[in-house]
Structure formats: C-alpha cells, structure tokens
Amino acid sequence: xxTHVIKSYEEELDRxxxxxxxxxxxxxxxxxxxxxxxxxxxxxxxxxxxxxxPQADHLEHQIDRLAIRLxxxxxxxxxxxxxxxxxxxxxxxxxxxxxxxEDMARRLITALGGGRLDSTRSTxxxxxxxxxxxxxxxxxxxxxNAALAQEVxxxxxxxxxxxxxxxxxxxxxxxxxxxxISAAVQMLxxxxxxxxxxxxxxxxxxxxxxxxxxVPVEEERPKAATTKSMTVPGAT
Amino acid sequence: xxTHVIKSYEEELDRxxxxxxxxxxxxxxxxxxxxxxxxxxxxxxxxxxxxxxPQADHLEHQIDRLAIRLxxxxxxxxxxxxxxxxxxxxxxxxxxxxxxxEDMARRLITALGGGRLDSTRSTxxxxxxxxxxxxxxxxxxxxxNAALAQEVxxxxxxxxxxxxxxxxxxxxxxxxxxxxISAAVQMLxxxxxxxxxxxxxxxxxxxxxxxxxxVPVEEERPKAATTKSMTVPGAT
Numbered sequence: 001x002x003t004h005v006i007k008s009y010e011e012e013l014d015r016x017x018x019x020x021x022x023x024x025x026x027x028x029x030x031x032x033x034x035x036x037x038x039x040x041x042x043x044x045x046x047x048x049x050x051x052x053x054p055q056a057d058h059l060e061h062q063i064d065r066l067a068i069r070l071x072x073x074x075x076x077x078x079x080x081x082x083x084x085x086x087x088x089x090x091x092x093x094x095x096x097x098x099x100x101x102e103d104m105a106r107r108l109i110t111a112l113g114g115g116r117l118d119s120t121r122s123t124x125x126x127x128x129x130x131x132x133x134x135x136x137x138x139x140x141x142x143x144x145n146a147a148l149a150q151e152v153x154x155x156x157x158x159x160x161x162x163x164x165x166x167x168x169x170x171x172x173x174x175x176x177x178x179x180x181i182s183a184a185v186q187m188l189x190x191x192x193x194x195x196x197x198x199x200x201x202x203x204x205x206x207x208x209x210x211x212x213x214x215v216p217v218e219e220e221r222p223k224a225a226t227t228k229s230m231t232v233p234g235a236t
Numbered sequence: 237x238x239t240h241v242i243k244s245y246e247e248e249l250d251r252x253x254x255x256x257x258x259x260x261x262x263x264x265x266x267x268x269x270x271x272x273x274x275x276x277x278x279x280x281x282x283x284x285x286x287x288x289x290p291q292a293d294h295l296e297h298q299i300d301r302l303a304i305r306l307x308x309x310x311x312x313x314x315x316x317x318x319x320x321x322x323x324x325x326x327x328x329x330x331x332x333x334x335x336x337x338e339d340m341a342r343r344l345i346t347a348l349g350g351g352r353l354d355s356t357r358s359t360x361x362x363x364x365x366x367x368x369x370x371x372x373x374x375x376x377x378x379x380x381n382a383a384l385a386q387e388v389x390x391x392x393x394x395x396x397x398x399x400x401x402x403x404x405x406x407x408x409x410x411x412x413x414x415x416x417i418s419a420a421v422q423m424l425x426x427x428x429x430x431x432x433x434x435x436x437x438x439x440x441x442x443x444x445x446x447x448x449x450x451v452p453v454e455e456e457r458p459k460a461a462t463t464k465s466m467t468v469p470g471a472t
Contacts, residue, residue: 092328
C-alpha cells in the first residue's frame with residue numbers, strides 16, 4: 001500500500017511539525033481576514049474566509065494521516081510519542097479555530113445584510129486579542145517555550161472579561177432598539193466564537209507547555225470563571 | 237515506573253472500550269438531567285449537572301492515560317492502532333458533549349433567575365433528539381454497527397432544521413417583547429449547544445462507521461448547510 005520513500009524518522013517528525021505550523025499560519029490568516037472584514041464591513045473578505053475553509057480540513061487530514069503512519073510504522077516511544085500525539089491534538093484545535101473563523105465570517109455576512117454592525121470596535125479588539133493568543137500559543141509550540149505558553153494561558157482570564165463586557169454591550173443595544181436584535185444576535189455569536197478561539201489557544205498553550213516542560217498541566221483551568229462570565233452578571 | 241500488573245492486550249483494549257462507554261453513559265445522563273431541568277424549570281437539577289462536570293474531565297484523563305500507555309508499551313499496528321486512536325477521539329467528543337451539558341445547565345440557571353423560559357417545549361424536543369443521536373452513535377461504536385452510524389449521521393440534517401426553527405422562534409419572542417431578551421439570549425445559546433451536541437454525535441458516528449467498515453469517511457459532511465442554517469434565513 002505505502003509507496004512512500006522511507007525517510008529518516010527525524011525528517012518525518014520535522015515534517016509533521018512543519019505541517020502543524022502551516023496549519024497555524026492558515027488559522028492566523030483566516031482570523032486576520034475576519035478582523036478586516038468586520039473592521040471594514042467588507043462582505044467580499046468574509047466570503048473569502050468561507051471559501052478558504054476546506055483548506056483547514058484538508059491540512060488536518062494530511063496531519064492525521066502522517067501521524068498515524070508514524071505511529072504504525074515507527075512505533076515511537078516516550079518523547080516521540082508525545083510529539084506525535086500533540087501534533088494530532090494541536091491540529092484538531094487549529095481546525096476548530098478555522099471553523100470558528102468560518103462561522104464568524106458567515107455571521108458577518110448575515111449581519112451586514114441587515115445594515116450596520118453593532119459594537120464593531122469592541123468585537124475587533126476582542127478578536128485581535130484572541131488571534132494574538134493563538135499566534136503566541138503556536139510560537140510556544142514551535143519553540144518549545146513553556147514560559148510563553150504559560151503567559152498565553154494566563155491571558156485567557158483577560159479575554160473572558162473583555163468578552164463579558166462585549167456581551168453586555170450588545171444586550172444593551174438589543175434592549176434599546178428591537179430592530180437591531182437580529183444583527184446583534186449574530187454579533188453575540190461572533191463574540192462567543194472569539195471566546196472559544198481563546199479557549200482553543202489556551203488548549204494549544206497547555207500542550208506547548210507539556211512539550212516544553214514534559215509534565216501535563218494538571219492545574220485546574222480558569223474554566224468555571226469562563227462559563228460564569230458567559231451568563232452575563234447583572235443582566236437577567 | 238509502571239507498577240501495573242501486565243494484563244493481556246485484549247483485556248486492556250476491552251477496558252479502554254469499557255471506559256469510553258462509561259463516559260458515554262455519563263454524557264447521556266448529563267443530557268437527560270438538562271432535559272428534565274428545562275422541562276420542569278428545576279434549578280436544583282441544573283446545579284447537579286454543573287457539579288457532576290468534573291467527572292467527565294476525570295474520565296477523559298483516564299482514557300488518555302490508558303491509550304497512551306497502550307500505544308507506548310504495546311506498539312499496536314493496523315486494527316488495534318485504529319481502535320486506540322478512535323477511543324481517544326471519541327473520549328474527546330464525549331468530554332465536549334459534557335461541556336455543552338454544563339454550559340446549558342449554567343444558562344438555564346441564569347434564564348430561570350429571570351423568570352419563565354421561552355420556547356421550553358421546542359428546546360426540550362431538540363435536546364431529546366440530539367441526546368438520542370449521541371446515544372445511538374455510542375451504540376454504533378459499541379456494536380461496530382456501520383448502518384446505525386450512517387443513520388445517526390443522516391439525522392444531523394434534521395436536527396439542523398429543527399434548530400433553525402427554534403432559533404427563529406426565539407428571535408420572534410425577543411422582538412415582540414424586549415424584556416424577554418436576556419432570558420431568550422440564554423435560550424439561543426442553549427439551542428446552539430444542542431446543535432453542537434448533534435455535531436459531536438455525528439463525529440462519533442463517523443468514527444463508529446470507520447471502525448465498522450474500515451475506511452474513513454471521506455464524504456463531505458452536511459456542514460455548510462449546518463452553518464448556513466445558523467444565519468437564520470429570512471431573519472435579517
């Protein structure tokens with residue numbers, strides 16, 4: 001079945017890592033396009049994000065296939081096994097970041113169809129913050145930089161606070177003017193997508209820290225707070 | 237390091253599968269509790285779901301650990317490798333289903349704090365439908381039943397249509413009475429959680445079909461439709 005030329009094991013591991021980083025680059029580009037689309041109210045840019053989405057699935061499939069081949073043929077142990085399993089998981093997180101980008105793009109298209117966007121500035125700020133988290137998490141993975149990974153992990157709490165603020169802001173607009181409800185609901189879901197991108201980045205950071213330090217993160221994620229912040233304190 | 241008694245390989249694979257099924261049982265119980273909590277407007281039940289959430293993380297960690305040990309010590313190939321990787325992925329999907337259950341429970345608590353719920357009946361119907369998908373996907377995994385897996389996969393389109401209907405219903409309530417916006421927004425996010433539970437079930441079904449038939453699902457998921465339905469056709 002396999003007709004590939006057998007390369008050195010190190011070469012194949014390097015290729016796996018390079019593929020994960022290429023996928024990270026795609027995820028970053030997709031998020032940057034969503035930022036621009038929201039910032040300039042540009043439907044064409046948002047459509048471009050949707051068109052590019054299949055690339056992420058394709059890259060994830062390639063990574064899966066190589067990882068499974070490495071597991072099957074090379075029977076790795078210890079460090080290499082950790083390396084391969086992390087690549088699989090980071091690819092899955094990146095694929096979901098690209099999914100979120102696509103979802104945001106589709107929602108932007110709908111919201112823009114209904115007229116102007118609400119809370120564009122807060123949304124763009126939040127998205128830039130989350131995109132930077134994802135970028136730095138990938139950098140921590142590329143460089144095995146446990147300190148940077150920890151720093152990304154810590155930023156998730158800040159993102160959650162910003163998200164809470166944006167959520168309240170959008171609810172206020174909706175209550176002030178029911179005609180804005182449909183578009184504002186799309187923006188609420190976009191805000192939620194951004195918050196999830198931050199969670200994905202945090203997951204990648206956890207894996208980068210694991211690869212850098214060698215022990216899994218057992219510490220409790222600041223997750224309860226995340227979910228609590230989503231219930232919009234004070235807005236019942 | 238390893239002080240475990242070395243069991244037979246088959247025993248360990250069986251144990252891995254049993255752990256995945258136990259996690260499936262937990263996921264199903266959590267969803268059933270959310271159904272009851274929504275149906276009876278019962279805050280206590282919803283709180284119980286939140287309290288039980290750490291069990292899912294714990295089970296997933298156990299599955300991860302056993303799977304990684306099997307990969308490292310037994311160096312499986314072909315069918316067994318596929319078996320172990322599928323267990324890892326299904327566990328990850330189940331953990332996310334439990335996350336969705338927790339998120340829904342927290343949102344129910346918030347929404348109930350603001351008075352009565354909107355669209356309870358439609359929400360409960362949607363949730364029951366999604367919970368059944370998850371249960372049948374697990375059954376397809378347990379029995380290596382590719383036909384049932386395919387059937388679950390097909391149901392995702394129906395779920396998406398039901399979701400679209402519920403979404404429009406909730407938007408209508410919000411527009412009719414802005415005082416209902418806060419609670420209805422929580423219900424919108426619950427609807428979205430349910431739609432995601434359906435996606436997780438579909439992912440599990442894909443893996444069950446893969447295990448039953450031996451070839452990965454390459455067919456395009458009815459995913460574009462899913463995301464499109466989220467943009468609420470006609471409600472701009």
